[in-house]
Amino acid sequence: MSAALGARLRANGDEVVEVREPGGTSLGEQIRELLLDSDHMDPWAEALLFAAQRAQLVRDVVAPALERGAWVISDRTYYSSIAYQGKARGLGVDLVRQINEAALGGVEPGRVLVIEVDPGTALARQGRPDRIGSESVEFQEAVRAGYRDLADAEPDRVTLLDGAESVDELVEQVIRVIEDD
Amino acid sequence: MSAALGARLRANGDEVVEVREPGGTSLGEQIRELLLDSDHMDPWAEALLFAAQRAQLVRDVVAPALERGAWVISDRTYYSSIAYQGKARGLGVDLVRQINEAALGGVEPGRVLVIEVDPGTALARQGRPDRIGSESVEFQEAVRAGYRDLADAEPDRVTLLDGAESVDELVEQVIRVIEDD
Numbered sequence: 489m490s491a492a493l494g495a496r497l498r499a500n501g502d503e504v505v506e507v508r509e510p511g512g513t514s515l516g517e518q519i520r521e522l523l524l525d526s527d528h529m530d531p532w533a534e535a536l537l538f539a540a541q542r543a544q545l546v547r548d549v550v551a552p553a554l555e556r557g558a559w560v561i562s563d564r565t566y567y568s569s570i571a572y573q574g575k576a577r578g579l580g581v582d583l584v585r586q587i588n589e590a591a592l593g594g595v596e597p598g599r600v601l602v603i604e605v606d607p608g609t610a611l612a613r614q615g616r617p618d619r620i621g622s623e624s625v626e627f628q629e630a631v632r633a634g635y636r637d638l639a640d641a642e643p644d645r646v647t648l649l650d651g652a653e654s655v656d657e658l659v660e661q662v663i664r665v666i667e668d669d
Numbered sequence: 670m671s672a673a674l675g676a677r678l679r680a681n682g683d684e685v686v687e688v689r690e691p692g693g694t695s696l697g698e699q700i701r702e703l704l705l706d707s708d709h710m711d712p713w714a715e716a717l718l719f720a721a722q723r724a725q726l727v728r729d730v731v732a733p734a735l736e737r738g739a740w741v742i743s744d745r746t747y748y749s750s751i752a753y754q755g756k757a758r759g760l761g762v763d764l765v766r767q768i769n770e771a772a773l774g775g776v777e778p779g780r781v782l783v784i785e786v787d788p789g790t791a792l793a794r795q796g797r798p799d800r801i802g803s804e805s806v807e808f809q810e811a812v813r814a815g816y817r818d819l820a821d822a823e824p825d826r827v828t829l830l831d832g833a834e835s836v837d838e839l840v841e842q843v844i845r846v847i848e849d850d
């Protein structure tokens with residue numbers, strides 16, 4: 489989906505930078521390995537590691553790209569931390585948001601796109617699940633509830649998309665959304 | 670100093686657990702390497718990595734030891750993050766404290782011992798300085814100011830000790846302090 493959206497925006501002649509979280513910097517890729525493979529990780533350690541790699545990514549890659557006028561398509565953002573760690577792990581959505589907003593120093597996503605798929609489809613697409621993808625159905629439902637809360641609270645920023653649609657259709661929906669921004 | 674204090678407390682028949690930060694768990698030791706060796710680390714990434722390893726250490730080692738009645742001597746604690754990242758790096762002492770207190774879930778140091786040494790002595794003792802030890806004299810002075818602010822604000826918890834004294838003398842001073850607690 490990120491690649492297809494990036495191609496569509498580049499076809500307009502725009503610069504597009506695609507990044508993924510966790511990762512995207514030397515430090516971030518090392519933190520990614522810790523996050524996806526560690527056993528018995530404390531929930532706060534997890535939340536803080538996500539925020540740490542994000543701070544480095546935003547400083548080194550995202551902020552410079554935005555400053556020169558590029559689009560940045562980030563595969564996940566701190567809204568995922570709000571849903572996963574804040575809501576589903578129970579650390580508190582307000583506190584997780586506050587920590588991330590402090591760490592990112594005002595660099596915010598203009599649009600947060602949440603593609604909803606049913607749990608069976610999600611598992612099938614993922615292949616071998618990582619540590620967080622292996623969580624229970626109840627956990628994944630709490631994550632979904634977290635995203636829906638965000639979409640309800642911030643309809644001008646958070647857009648829910650139906651993962652049953654084709655990628656081409658989703659890209660066109662996103663283009664219509666950002667043309668209205 | 671930690672070892673000498675530990676020996677003194679063990680001589681009373683008490684259990685003593687010594688830990689060091691960053692580190693002390695498998696995750697923490699991996700984070701330690703990132704913290705001490707990475708170039709160009711974002712200040713928030715640094716603060717969040719310190720807090721992340723600390724959350725894991727407190728959950729896995731410190732809290733269980735305290736629950737069974739042991740002394741825990743920790744070479745650094747979140748008061749160091751308040752002084753280093755909150756004060757000297759300018760991230761904000763209140764916010765750094767809040768993040769750490771949330772991450773530690775109420776596990777707090779009973780006593781914070783700050784051993785003051787002049788910068789020349791500190792450098793000589795350190796040998797090859799790591800990334801943070803290589804900071805400027807101005808930075809080290811800001812860290813010292815951060816610790817002194819904490820000692821002024823919390824005299825019942827934070828105790829300044831004179832690093833010009835012998836280790837034996839410092840241990841006896843600490844024993845007198847904790848016997849009064």
